[in-house]
Amino acid sequence: xxxxxxxxxxxxxxxxxxxxxxxxxxxxxxxxxxxxxxxxxxxxxxxxxxxxxxxxxxxxxxxxxxxxxxxxxxxxxxxxxxxxxxxxxxxxxxxxxxxxxxxxxxxxxxxxxxxxxxxxxxxxxxxxxxxxxxxxxxxxxxxxxxxxxxxxxxxxxxxxxxxxxxxxxxxxxxxxxxxxxxxxxxxxxxxxxxxxxxxxxxxxxxxxxxxxxxxxxxxxxxxxxxxxxxxxxxxxxxxxxxxxxxxxxxxxxxxxxxxxxxxxxxxxxxxxxxxxxxxxxxxxxxxxxxxxxxxxxxxxxxxxxxxxxxxxxxxxxxxxxxxxxxxxxxxxxxxxxxxxxxxxxxxxxxxxxxxxxxxxxxxxxxxxxxxxxxxxxxxxxxxxxxxxxxxxxxxxxxxxxxxxxxxxxxxxxxxxxxxxxxxxxxxxxxxxxxxxxxxxxxxxxx
Amino acid sequence: xxxxxxxxxxxxxxxxxxxxxxxxxxxxxxxxxxxxxxxxxxxxxxxxxxxxxxxxxxxxxxxxxxxxxxxxxxxxxxxxxxxxxxxxxxxxxxxxxxxxxxxxxxxxxxxxxxxxxxxxxxxxxxxxxxxxxxxxxxxxxxxxxxxxxxxxxxxxxxxxxxxxxxxxxxxxxxxxxxxxxxxxxxxxxxxxxxxxxxxxxxxxxxxxxxxxxxxxxxxxxxxxxxxxxxxxxxxxxxxxxxxxxxxxxxxxxxxxxxxxxxxxxxxxxxxxxxxxxxxxxxxxxxxxxxxxxxxxxxxxxxxxxxxxxxxxxxxxxxxxxxxxxxxxxxxxxxxxxxxxxxxxxxxxxxxxxxxxxxxxxxxxxxxxxxxxxxxxxxxxxxxxxxxxxxxxxxxxxxxxxxxxxxxxxxxxxxxxxxxxxxxxxxxxxxxxxxxxxxxxx
Numbered sequence: 001x002x003x004x005x006x007x008x009x010x011x012x013x014x015x016x017x018x019x020x021x022x023x024x025x026x027x028x029x030x031x032x033x034x035x036x037x038x039x040x041x042x043x044x045x046x047x048x049x050x051x052x053x054x055x056x057x058x059x060x061x062x063x064x065x066x067x068x069x070x071x072x073x074x075x076x077x078x079x080x081x082x083x084x085x086x087x088x089x090x091x092x093x094x095x096x097x098x099x100x101x102x103x104x105x106x107x108x109x110x111x112x113x114x115x116x117x118x119x120x121x122x123x124x125x126x127x128x129x130x131x132x133x134x135x136x137x138x139x140x141x142x143x144x145x146x147x148x149x150x151x152x153x154x155x156x157x158x159x160x161x162x163x164x165x166x167x168x169x170x171x172x173x174x175x176x177x178x179x180x181x182x183x184x185x186x187x188x189x190x191x192x193x194x195x196x197x198x199x200x201x202x203x204x205x206x207x208x209x210x211x212x213x214x215x216x217x218x219x220x221x222x223x224x225x226x227x228x229x230x231x232x233x234x235x236x237x238x239x240x241x242x243x244x245x246x247x248x249x250x251x252x253x254x255x256x257x258x259x260x261x262x263x264x265x266x267x268x269x270x271x272x273x274x275x276x277x278x279x280x281x282x283x284x285x286x287x288x289x290x291x292x293x294x295x296x297x298x299x300x301x302x303x304x305x306x307x308x309x310x311x312x313x314x315x316x317x318x319x320x321x322x323x324x325x326x327x328x329x330x331x332x333x334x335x336x337x338x339x340x341x342x343x344x345x346x347x348x349x350x351x352x353x354x355x356x357x358x359x360x361x362x363x364x365x366x367x368x369x370x371x372x373x374x375x376x377x378x379x380x381x382x383x384x385x386x387x388x389x390x391x392x393x394x395x396x397x398x399x400x401x402x403x404x405x406x407x408x409x410x411x412x413x414x415x416x417x418x419x420x421x422x423x424x425x426x427x428x429x430x431x432x433x434x435x436x437x438x439x440x441x442x443x444x445x446x
Numbered sequence: 447x448x449x450x451x452x453x454x455x456x457x458x459x460x461x462x463x464x465x466x467x468x469x470x471x472x473x474x475x476x477x478x479x480x481x482x483x484x485x486x487x488x489x490x491x492x493x494x495x496x497x498x499x500x501x502x503x504x505x506x507x508x509x510x511x512x513x514x515x516x517x518x519x520x521x522x523x524x525x526x527x528x529x530x531x532x533x534x535x536x537x538x539x540x541x542x543x544x545x546x547x548x549x550x551x552x553x554x555x556x557x558x559x560x561x562x563x564x565x566x567x568x569x570x571x572x573x574x575x576x577x578x579x580x581x582x583x584x585x586x587x588x589x590x591x592x593x594x595x596x597x598x599x600x601x602x603x604x605x606x607x608x609x610x611x612x613x614x615x616x617x618x619x620x621x622x623x624x625x626x627x628x629x630x631x632x633x634x635x636x637x638x639x640x641x642x643x644x645x646x647x648x649x650x651x652x653x654x655x656x657x658x659x660x661x662x663x664x665x666x667x668x669x670x671x672x673x674x675x676x677x678x679x680x681x682x683x684x685x686x687x688x689x690x691x692x693x694x695x696x697x698x699x700x701x702x703x704x705x706x707x708x709x710x711x712x713x714x715x716x717x718x719x720x721x722x723x724x725x726x727x728x729x730x731x732x733x734x735x736x737x738x739x740x741x742x743x744x745x746x747x748x749x750x751x752x753x754x755x756x757x758x759x760x761x762x763x764x765x766x767x768x769x770x771x772x773x774x775x776x777x778x779x780x781x782x783x784x785x786x787x788x789x790x791x792x793x794x795x796x797x798x799x800x801x802x803x804x805x806x807x808x809x810x811x812x813x814x815x816x817x818x819x820x821x822x823x824x825x826x827x828x829x830x831x832x833x834x835x836x837x838x839x840x841x842x843x844x845x846x847x848x849x850x851x852x853x854x855x856x857x858x859x860x861x862x863x864x865x866x867x868x869x870x871x872x873x874x875x876x877x878x879x880x881x882x883x884x885x886x887x
Contacts, residue, residue: 064508065476065480065481341548342547343544344485344489344547345483345485345544347483347484347486349486350486369544389483390548
């Protein structure tokens with residue numbers, strides 16, 4: 001049986017599935033329920049000076065019939081008194097001494113940081129997480145992402161915290177910045193024990209077409225929110241990779257956050273170097289029970305691959321995430337259509353025809369709707385296989401024999417790259433492109 | 447084995463004839479529309495006789511633009527709502543849906559279509575305007591799907607249009623001849639009213655055109671005439687005893703059923719003669735009216751029936767039994783039919799032959815002739831130059847729907863010999879374009 005337990009920067013948990021600091025961790029009641037459901041840890045809804053919230057707090061990006069493919073919120077940190085939260089932390093730890101309870105914190109002055117850290121330690125928290133990410137509301141008051149976007153300020157606060165804290169400290173980063181490595185390095189230089197990312201992305205999820213206000217609409221107006229959910233996962237994964245590959249931040253434990261909903265998401269974050277993952281939107285959508293699928297899938301994956309602990313495959317994809325210039329230009333794949341499976345929707349045809357390289361043709365026989373690949377034109381871009389609605393109908397097959405390997409970097413070193421506007425070494429030279437006039441319905445040439 | 451209780455009230459009747467394609471609610475339409483793949487050169491469009499841009503209207507429903515979806519539908523088919531309900535979608539658009547090739551349930555196109563059209567009809571949302579008056583007048587004979595469609599299209603082109611209808615209701619067989627579980631009278635009539643309110647053509651009810659004088663007047667008063675008269679009553683069977691009192695035509699039976707619902711009295715034992723869709727409708731309907739013993743008798747094999755398989759299944763599921771390779775030779779009884787004498791048949795080299803000595807008689811209280819409708823040959827003979835084919839259908843140009851007499855255009859059942867509402871809708875619209883081309887070229 002796979003051992004899912006982790007030791008994340010000194011914080012121990014029975015598994016890497018943690019709840020992110022958010023509405024699902026607003027109370028001891030919710031967290032106890034989550035732990036019973038199978039979650040290994042929880043980052044408490046951010047504590048600080050309690051706030052006042054607005055009514056109408058969430059907005060959603062629905063894709064066709066999929067609800068909440070993206071999700072945003074304009075809710076602030078906890079609106080409950082600190083004393084109540086601390087009492088509940090203490091109680092949760094009594095019932096679940098082996099689970100990770102981490103207090104997310106956001107305050108302004110050094111004195112406040114020192115006080116609240118002491119309070120949380122006294123309540124029995126296993127660690128603290130510094131919320132430098134919240135991109136709405138709190139940042140207007142100089143906290144949250146206002147700190148996360150200023151590496152110098154961030155570093156100073158981390159230093160204050162590290163002086164005061166006796167339990168592990170996780171610095172949570174805002175993704176609302178051009179180079180995530182900058183605040184990453186600042187937190188490491190400030191002495192943080194770990195990093196978590198990403199917090200939410202500054203967002204407007206949509207505009208109400210009657211009130212002309214952004215969602216969620218609060219009495220005829222709205223504000224930018226913080227965006228999360230499945231839609232942000234690709235951006236978050238890339239940010240995790242940047243920190244996991246950076247010379248200064250690469251050894252710091254990372255807790256991955258962003259669009260995690262199933263075991264595949266979890267495995268991907270771990271493969272890019274995460275030691276734990278945090279989940280919010282999936283729980284807000286489906287409840288705590290969603291962890292059942294994550295756990296079953298992770299265990300299955302580990303057993304199939306022969307891994308005993310998550311450390312056996314943590315970061316395993318990192319060596320394969322390279323710079324473009326180091327990819328093999330001699331690798332060649334082309335699309336192949338399985339005519340027995342094809343249903344004749346011709347989406348591959350039109351997507352290639354209008355959106356790619358005119359490498360798919362249609363039969364002259366109107367009763368034959370199975371398209372064919374024009375292999376000479378196929379650049380192996382994958383588009384057809386991505387739009388195909390049938391499982392395993394279009395596959396990309398390898399055409400090179402694997403003996404050649406040339407990268408852009410090597411060609412550059414060999415002075416073998418296009419350097420002028422009409423250079424004969426251009427990749428597209430000689431590729432078939434139809435005459436422009438053939439695009440016209442009557443096909444007439446002048 | 448009657449599964450249906452005899453309906454004693456309108457409520458009972460509608461229970462026995464529950465709609466096969468009930469209206470979708472908003473949630474169902476949302477999920478169903480999201481499944482559409484938006485195929486390139488979509489086969490559903492090709493399969494639709496009117497060529498409705500189905501992927502477009504489904505996408506419009508998906509994006510909360512049901513009104514735009516309705517416009518897309520009516521742009522190609524003026525009977526968009528009726529067709530959504532009565533079209534044999536399983537052999538047209540839905541039968542062509544690519545999902546079928548991977549055993550995935552095809553998109554419920556007919557019901558999505560109704561979801562959109564029903565909304566604008568119910569809200570009386572105006573989405574069409576008549577064209578600028580071009581000073582020309584067209585008479586339309588027959589307010590069936592072909593005639594109404596022709597009138598609608600002509601109005602958008604600026605013609606003034608008067609329809610002459612023999613009956614007291616518009617939409618022809620859509621209201622008089624469709625199985626009640628496919629569409630309600632109200633649904634059919636509301637659609638015509640919706641179109642008429644916006645486009646402003648006149649319908650003169652109870653105005654059958656049957657004489658040369660009437661035609662002469664029309665020719666004098668109008669620039670062009672569209673013939674959308676459909677077919678006549680059930681064709682006479684050349685069969686001894688066919689004139690007995692309880693021997694009726696299927697078309698007439700369906701019409702009476704639609705107009706008087708539960709008040710139609712159907713006896714216990716019914717024999718329906720025929721293998722077409724109307725015969726199957728009659729079998730299905732008598733069973734739903736509480737008849738215990740309904741037999742659908744066809745002279746050829748099951749595979750050779752002209753009706754759709756799904757129509758036969760509907761009749762069977764309602765309790766009717768199929769009897770094949772039986773040729774009626776006499777309707778027995780004294781003044782009143784008490785049975786039908788049959789002889790067994792078989793196909794030999796494609797030729798139907800009787801099996802000697804195989805006669806047998808089945809008892810019944812009602813015989814329904816589902817043997818096709820007669821053509822209105824007498825009417826056709828009044829029009830000079832009208833060309834008629836060997837099956838006594840009006841011959842028209844395939845594109846313009848202009849007849850042998852250039853002033854006359856024709857479409858629908860009178861031209862195709864009896865097809866679906868959707869075919870009539872297509873013909874009428876095309877004929878209007880033909881008239882426009884002829885008069886305004």
